[in-house]
Amino acid sequence: MQGYYPLFTAIPLAAAFFNLLVCKLNQKIADYIAFIVTAVLAVMAVKMVFLAPFVYKVGNWDPPFGILLVSDGLSSLMLVVINVISFLAVIFSFKYMTTYTAKPKYYSLFMLMIAGMNGVVITGDMFNLYVFLEIASIASYALVGFGTGKRELEASFKYLILGGVASTAVLFGIAFLYSMSGTLNMPDLAAQLEVTTSPRALAFVIALFIMGFGLKASAVPFHAWLPDAHPSAPAPISAMLSGVLIKALGMYTIMRIMFNVIGRNTLVSTLIMFLGALSMVVAGLLALGQTDFKRMLAYSSISQMGYVLIGLGLAFNPEVDVLIASLALIGALFHLVNHAVFKSLLFLCSGAIEYRTGTRQLDKLGGLIKKMPLTGLTCSIGSFSIAGVPPFNGFWSKLIIILALLRAGYWIYGSIAVVVGFITLLYFIKLQRKAIFGAVPPALAKVREAPFAMVLPLVILAALCLVMGLAYQVVEDHLLVAAKDILLDKTAFMNLLTGG
């Protein structure tokens, strides 16, 4: 298994191009290729969890010169999230994407996006990270505009411009790091930055990275593209973008570079926590006023990312006690995984509802629990999870983050997190009352349950919400602790180079 680590990007890349060749002969084969590829990747990702950390040398070139791939707790965690969610999104696409034309092209872009995200997560090289970041981003620009309607194209263009600015900032930051240290290899860079003689240049690099990756993660001052882009994409892509892409390109990169490469710092910690609190409050309040199903979910994504950021920011402070930092980081990572599960569930639900009713305006919906019992039920479970109702998974992660904030003495941030939890509950109750419960409008009298291929991923994700809430300890022991350990221990990451 270790020897085949690069296949996480090679398989989807090859599939993307092979798909476009074969589709000239037979259009239907694209479905099967996408299904097999994502199934294989999901199985491989789950297997990776049980391996000890290692590094892989591409082309057998020795570390500071060649490209390094790193496998540790954090990358295994992200690989599981990316590949399992994309597998479910592909199953959902079978039926859903029949409403669009050019299905093979859709799958090819989808595969490119998976290749990019897997690449970002497995790489241990700064420039390689940038290349994969761009592959995933460019595929997602095209996918957001896939409907080629007026709104879709506008959203896609906006996303393209802002995403391009962010990528430029990231590239600029990487160039600075290279000029300071003469290396792009992450573990090597981490060792070089320990003894850096130019702290001002490093501060500038951090600012560029917070802007660049913060935009990809849609922290609040950089969030303007997300409420347009995520609702405009086809539903499985919205699920991928909100559930996985902003985490792989934004959160993961912030975590990896800030914790493992640059190192913990009090000032940056304050900044990240402030951005997190701002995201939570602003996006939470904006979500309250939305009447479009998917747009409300998009704002809610920004708000929930705020929780992850505030947890990360707290753990990033070197003055905070190690136990509290661990607690905050476990909460943040758990919330990241949970958000991937319930936000993709909710976006897929919105897709199933749109597929049957033809609208996503909350005012035109109603009483769907009677017409689409499974979709309605899973949508309710997703809403309860994200709003933090016990025993679902969202409750535990929010509880852990709030506990960590209070234990560290951040009373104001702690109470903000509680209040935003309440706001989240409020707008998801609004969503439930308008769409799932209440009277059925006459226009929707003939609506039926969504097809099996669409309901199956919903049920699996809803079951995950419940299981991960009940079996929280198992998730923590097998996934989160290893990821937390590598993040808090910069030396262990640097030693991967010599030890691996």
Added chain:
Amino acid sequence: MDNLENEIRDTNKGMTSIVKTIVRYVMGIIVIFGAYIVLYGHLTPGGGFAGGVILASAYVILTLAFGRELALGKMSNTAASVLDNLGALAFIVIGILGFTAGAFFLNFLAKGEQFRLFSAGIIPLCNIAIGIKVTASLFAIFIALSIFGRFIYQMTDVEESGGEE
């Protein structure tokens, strides 16, 4: 193909006969230069991407001078799309073949003598794959833009004439 070329040269399509004559003279040189940059990528500056751009620019000049029909006769948009995917696929397959010798993108072929054309193992093969991919995809993008551009002109024409009525 010569018949088509003569036919198009005689009609009013494309640019003036001065441009067409010059393009006919420089065409071969551009293609040879592009191929040289691709094939000598492992020895001299350049490589698959730079050479591919030069080769694609040959097609672009052809389109500008003689019109789209002639260029599409040389390489149709379907052929461009197929070559585009084949080039990318070949590159990944070369990378995956490295597993046979132990690692992804391992240079598993004999390295040969330094500074000779047939040396450096898989690197010239990678350059050729990239060259094909870049040539085909840049040409495809150009053709797509030109078809799309005419489509928009037609749409605006219709709208304007509709407004006059």
